[in-house]
Amino acid sequence: xxxxxxxxxxxxxxxxxxxxxxxxxxxxxxxxxxxxxxxxxxxxxxxxxxxxxxxxxxxxxxxxxxxxxxxxxxxxxxxxxxxxxxxxxxxxxxxxxxxxxxxxxxxxxxxxxxxxxxxxxxxxxxxxxxxxxxxxxxxxxxxxxxxxxxxxxxxxxxxxxxxxxxxxxxxxxxxxxxxxxxxxxxxxxxxxxxxxxxxxxxxxxxxxxxxxxxxxxxx
Amino acid sequence: xxxxxxxxxxxxxxxxxxxxxxxxxxxxxxxxxxxxxxxxxxxxxxxxxxxxxxxxxxxxxxxxxxxxxxxxxxxxxxxxxxxxxxxxxxxxxxxxxxxxxxxxxxxxxxxxxxxxxxxxxxxxxxxxxxxxxxxxxxxxxxxxxxxxxxxxxxxxxxxxxxxxxxxxxxxxxxxxxxxxxxxxxxxxxxxxxxxxxxxxxxxxxxxxxxxxxxxxxxxxxxxxxxxxxxxxxxxxxxxxxxxxxxxxxxxxxxxxxxxxxxxxxxxxxxxxxxxxxxxxxxxxxxxxxxxxxxxxxxxxxxxxxxxxxxxxxxxxxxxxxxxxxxxxxxxxxxxxxxxxxxxxxxxxxxxxxxxxxxxxxxxxxxxxxxxxxxxx
Amino acid sequence: xxxxxxxxxxxxxxxxxxxxxxxxxxxxxxxxxxxxxxxxxxxxxxxxxxxxxxxxxxxxxxxxxxxxxxxxxxxxxxxxxxxxxxxxxxxxxxxxxxxxxxxxxxxxxxxxxxxxxxxxxxxxxxxxxxxxxxxxx
Numbered sequence: 001x002x003x004x005x006x007x008x009x010x011x012x013x014x015x016x017x018x019x020x021x022x023x024x025x026x027x028x029x030x031x032x033x034x035x036x037x038x039x040x041x042x043x044x045x046x047x048x049x050x051x052x053x054x055x056x057x058x059x060x061x062x063x064x065x066x067x068x069x070x071x072x073x074x075x076x077x078x079x080x081x082x083x084x085x086x087x088x089x090x091x092x093x094x095x096x097x098x099x100x101x102x103x104x105x106x107x108x109x110x111x112x113x114x115x116x117x118x119x120x121x122x123x124x125x126x127x128x129x130x131x132x133x134x135x136x137x138x139x140x141x142x143x144x145x146x147x148x149x150x151x152x153x154x155x156x157x158x159x160x161x162x163x164x165x166x167x168x169x170x171x172x173x174x175x176x177x178x179x180x181x182x183x184x185x186x187x188x189x190x191x192x193x194x195x196x197x198x199x200x201x202x203x204x205x206x207x208x209x210x211x212x213x214x215x216x217x218x219x
Numbered sequence: 220x221x222x223x224x225x226x227x228x229x230x231x232x233x234x235x236x237x238x239x240x241x242x243x244x245x246x247x248x249x250x251x252x253x254x255x256x257x258x259x260x261x262x263x264x265x266x267x268x269x270x271x272x273x274x275x276x277x278x279x280x281x282x283x284x285x286x287x288x289x290x291x292x293x294x295x296x297x298x299x300x301x302x303x304x305x306x307x308x309x310x311x312x313x314x315x316x317x318x319x320x321x322x323x324x325x326x327x328x329x330x331x332x333x334x335x336x337x338x339x340x341x342x343x344x345x346x347x348x349x350x351x352x353x354x355x356x357x358x359x360x361x362x363x364x365x366x367x368x369x370x371x372x373x374x375x376x377x378x379x380x381x382x383x384x385x386x387x388x389x390x391x392x393x394x395x396x397x398x399x400x401x402x403x404x405x406x407x408x409x410x411x412x413x414x415x416x417x418x419x420x421x422x423x424x425x426x427x428x429x430x431x432x433x434x435x436x437x438x439x440x441x442x443x444x445x446x447x448x449x450x451x452x453x454x455x456x457x458x459x460x461x462x463x464x465x466x467x468x469x470x471x472x473x474x475x476x477x478x479x480x481x482x483x484x485x486x487x488x489x490x491x492x493x494x495x496x497x498x499x500x501x502x503x504x505x506x507x508x509x510x511x512x513x514x515x516x517x518x519x520x521x522x523x524x525x526x527x528x529x530x531x532x533x534x535x536x537x538x539x540x541x542x543x544x545x546x547x548x549x550x551x552x553x554x555x556x557x558x559x560x561x562x563x564x565x566x567x568x569x570x571x572x573x574x575x576x577x578x579x580x581x582x583x584x585x586x587x588x589x590x591x592x593x594x595x
Numbered sequence: 596x597x598x599x600x601x602x603x604x605x606x607x608x609x610x611x612x613x614x615x616x617x618x619x620x621x622x623x624x625x626x627x628x629x630x631x632x633x634x635x636x637x638x639x640x641x642x643x644x645x646x647x648x649x650x651x652x653x654x655x656x657x658x659x660x661x662x663x664x665x666x667x668x669x670x671x672x673x674x675x676x677x678x679x680x681x682x683x684x685x686x687x688x689x690x691x692x693x694x695x696x697x698x699x700x701x702x703x704x705x706x707x708x709x710x711x712x713x714x715x716x717x718x719x720x721x722x723x724x725x726x727x728x729x730x731x732x
Contacts, residue, residue: 002396003532004535004538005534005537007503007539011539012539012548012550015552016550020559023555023559023563024562024563027560027564028563028567030567031566031567031568031570032567035568035574036571037575093477093479093496094544094545094546095546097495097546097547100547101543101548102552108477171452171505172503172504173503250670251669252712252715253711253715257669257697260699261688264642264643270639271638273638469646469648491648509645510642510644514694515694516642
């Protein structure tokens with residue numbers, strides 16, 4: 001198979017397969033969550049569920065002081081790499097074009113040297129999270145195979161994207177194909193791992209806020 | 220245009236190892252040493268060699284013997300020959316041509332029919348082991364009858380002619396990787412030279428067509444150094460194909476700043492902004508277009524406002540639409556996504572209902588159900 | 596439109612956007628210093644650098660024309676011009692169709708191609724000797 005053939009497969013059938021698995025997986029899991037429903041709360045409502053829920057979805061973004069002190073490395077490196085990934089994935093011109101083809105509209109991009117800098121910062125932050133996970137006693141105790149797998153399949157597109165952009169190691173078509181294939185790998189494994197937190201995060205935060213709001217307490 | 224290509228007129232008796240060295244040949248044509256120096260300087264430039272190598276080239280060319288060259292044309296459009304013989308620099312390229320003894324070439328030779336074939340065979344026999352074989356066009360394998368010359372199939376002619384060749388130069392994307400005939404669904408079973416010949420050194424000079432100076436640059440290299448230039452992993456000379464178009468494109472600053480042309484006639488296009496969004500294959504294509512350019516450095520596709528097609532890469536005809544940016548999917552993903560959402564919603568509803576059923580059943584009989592139970 | 600007319604495109608990139616002019620002028624300056632200090636000559640092949648449309652003209656007009664303008668008629672025209680900067684020569688080679696086939700900036704006391712070549716002088720000696728012999732008899 002020539003390089004261009006591999007690249008064309010990654011951009012075509014490969015992407016189709018990954019999309020089907022990703023979308024189906026996410027939709028089914030969300031349906032499962034919502035349809036299981038909640039037990040009816042027979043106590044009298046002392047406050048609003050919805051307002052508590054919506055507020056908490058946003059306020060939980062800021063960790064409280066004790067939590068922060070205990071897991072500062074996790075929180076800081078986590079925030080850095082999430083923000084970095086967001087910028088690299090959604091504000092780089094080629095990626096915006098990709099999304100524009102799928103959803104129909106695009107938006108302005110950041111200059112490539114800026115994206116490049118953020119990519120480097122994100123790579124460092126992700127490495128920091130891995131090191132923390134393996135050296136911190138508590139983290140090491142909690143870590144299982146799935147944690148390492150999800151770290152790896154998230155790290156791979158980042159690194160392969162960087163290599164593809166700078167054309168290091170292999171020729172350009174191959175590097176680009178590898179990058180796209182790594183994204184497809186991420187998409188395929190996504191719905192079956194804790195990466196679902198990308199969607200369930202907001203559901204969980206809402207639920208926490210809703211419980212408290214119903215009881216009329218702050219959360 | 221004075222051009223003496225020393226083409227064989229059909230009589231197979233003439234010696235074809237050429238008249239002495241290149242230096243002697245040029246001098247006998249009244250080319251002064253100073254002219255020769257000019258020739259070497261422009262040749263060095265053409266071969267993408269640094270000016271410091273000019274004395275070396277002068278010395279090598281002075282003493283180079285004129286090799287016999289057999290040019291075979293198979294399933295091709297003749298664009299490669301056209302590209303070469305348009306000779307916008309007749310003094311340089313025709314001199315290269317004059318420095319070789321072109322003993323067989325369909326388009327350029329005067330002879331035809333059996334006389335031409337006899338001439339080819341004589342040249343091959345006389346220079347066995349020393350002649351250069353240049354091939355353009357792909358070779359059909361499905362049915363040899365798709366492309367024949369004097370009744371001889373391309374496959375047979377290639378394998379026969381390759382036996383005594385010192386080196387083979389495959390010119391154009393058809394000969395190097397299959398080209399247009401090889402594109403989906405490949406009705407003739409077209410393959411490239413390297414798919415057939417496995418035991419000879421092959422230099423791939425792809426492009427649709429290749430830049431003429433690249434073709435003559437490779438010839439000049441062979442003349443100067445008597446060896447094939449350094450090749451990359453798919454057989455292309457690194458001197459010309461070592462850099463991607465993207466890395467040498469003068470519009471690169473616009474790419475980096477995020478200034479793209481969105482359509483072919485908008486403000487961005489008029490200002491000469493980057494053509495990535497219009498499907499430019501520059502990032503994944505290796506060729507010399509951005510530096511050497513075409514028509515003696517006049518321009519190249521991107522400079523003229525059209526995105527690169529990637530014509531020096533294998534399978535470029537099947538590499539996704541030419542006007543779809545490289546980062547875009549080649550198929551309709553949004554349709555797939557919408558159908559999948561619909562299907563998954565239905566499936567999700569069913570699974571969710573089943574789960575609820577299991578949960579309420581176990582509630583009824585007061586058995587604790589955990590998530591793991593539901594998963595079973 | 597004859598073959599030698601410069602094609603007109605309505606796309607222009609000013610040199611401030613593609614930044615090749617200044618670096619090349621710096622390279623020339625460095626080479627001139629090297630020539631004065633150590634006597635080493637340098638040649639810059641303008642064809643090997645990806646220049647935007649208009650940049651080559653900008654560089655050439657920045658260098659300007661000095662005291663010497665030599666014209667070579669060998670395999671087509673060649674123009675050898677000393678720029679306003681002494682020691683910096685612009686050598687342009689044309690083919691017989693007046694198309695540019697090479698452009699070099701040479702930082703040297705005298706471009707080698709201007710000097711008469713030994714081989715040519717040897718041939719000239721033979722010719723002149725023969726000429727004199729035939730006129731004598």
